Amino acid sequence: MVIRCEHLVKIYQTADAFRALDDVSLEVKKGEFVSIMGPSGCGKSTLLNILGLLDEPTNGEYFLNGAPTAHMKDSKRSQARWKNIGFIFQSFNLMPHLSVLENIALPMRYSNLPHKEILPRARELAIRIGLGDKLTNTPLQLSGGQCQRVACARALANRPNLILADEPTGNLDSKASTDILTLLQELNREGITIVMVTHDPQIAQGTHRTIYMKDGKIL
């Protein structure tokens, strides 16, 4: 089991104590491709942030690759992020002043990969996503689809076993969306577990399983 959540609760301490996640339990097996759907504000992104160790639940337990995450120190959580998890965001979140190559290399800078191996591996990944001829370009010189491809390559940099994608096709046209889905399916076939938040039912159809959420609960 890559992901196991037990009774996750996330409460934001606002004036009315907003309950973003309400007793969410979830299991995702190794090699699964799971999509999460639901209306805006239903808690999809909050769940994804907790699964990605970017946020902590108010209550409940989350096990990543069988290990409890509740009392992990910051350094361990950071290590778990670069070691086990690759992120793909809706707005790409690339560094605008860095080249394609440097953007892909960025997660490796925080890993224990030897310095001299970083750029060759980044180049390899760029070629794999079909951007081998744009290594020195910055994100501003790329299309949306190309940017998301770079983000995919960056997510693969440290060879994680889990990819968390937050509406990866949300900012793309249908052709680019299909390309990204195809790429994710390809990665999934290679054994990478993927959890993807999406609003697009057609994209969700391309995954193994779809989880529906509403008002912080899994339906």
Place this chain on the structure above:
Amino acid sequence: MKLPDLISTGWTEIRLHKMRSFLSVFAIAIGVATFFYTLSVLSQRYRDIGRAADIAGKGRIDVKVDYPLSLQQYHMLLNALPKGSSVSLETDAETDTISYKNKKLAGFILIGVLPTFQDSTFVYDIEGRFINWKDIENKHLVAVVTVYPREKDEERVHPLYFSSETADIILLSDFSKRVNLLNQQVMIGTLPFTVVGLLHAPPIEKDYRLPEDREYFLEVYLPYPVWYDISSLWRQDFSTRIRVVTGKDSNVRQAASILVSFLRSQFGAEFKPQLKFFQDTLRRYNREAWHGLKTMIFMGIVAMIAGGIGIMNVTMAIIFSRTKEIGIRRALGASRRDILFQFITEALLLGLCGAILGMAIGYISLLYMAEGTGQMTFSWWVVAASILIALTTSFFFALYPAYQAALLKPVNALKYE
């Protein structure tokens, strides 16, 4: 994140925000320039004082007495002093009675000395020889003349000018530069003296004696007993300087007490000699050097604080404008320590640039100030200290904003637009 990556990332950010970086670097540079200049001058002063102390010898005491001191008294004093001490007697008189080939030479001081004169305050290059003990014992009619280096504009004066019959009296200082008096005979009073040595004085920028030890008149040295005999011809009053060099700072007080007892035994119990300790002179010079630089150090500190606040301000602004980036880096695996180190590295790079620019400004200032005196001050420890000051300031002023950046929650930072 490894150090090369931290440096590379920091450098990229500095290049991306040129104006902001420049202002921080400039503020640091002003502080460093002030420190660099001040420390260089301070270093030079202490080095000069150290050299002066080396030249003067360890444990020096000077005392002036208005009596002549015979050679017998000299030996009595030397025997009473701690082992290893040397005593130099000097006595002087202004006179215009030197002549060379019927040409009157003026503007000098006749000084009677012992060979021990060389034990302290001796910076000359000798051409020929200095007065030796044989000259003292046999009262040889020999002289040693000081030659001062030519100044730049003097080169243009034709040497023939000095052989002109129109000049009745010529300054010996000018004359000795152009006419080699070595082994020549000069008349002092009615007695013929042979010049056995020329003392070439160093140029002023290489004369490391304390200003008060420098002789600004031309000196003609004679054997002490010869001077003692002939001085009565033109002068009744004596002023003898007794200079004791003990060889160790630790036995100065003991030597001083012996010296006072000796002088009282010779000149009466009421005699109150005014002893001058070289250690005290050095202390005074050190104090004066330090007092003179206090204001500049204060200005340097103020400038560094201003520079540090600049760094802090820039780091704060960077963090504010790069919150999203911090979130992305955290999501990709950066720990709090990575973020802390990243911003501190950036600040240290700004500090290093400030140090380099500041030292360049300081160095140019030193060159400008050294113009004319020929004295150039430069020490590697000052370079190291300047870099250290810049880096320390940058580090401490960047610490708080960098720590704040490290504390940002990844999820909150990612949402920031």
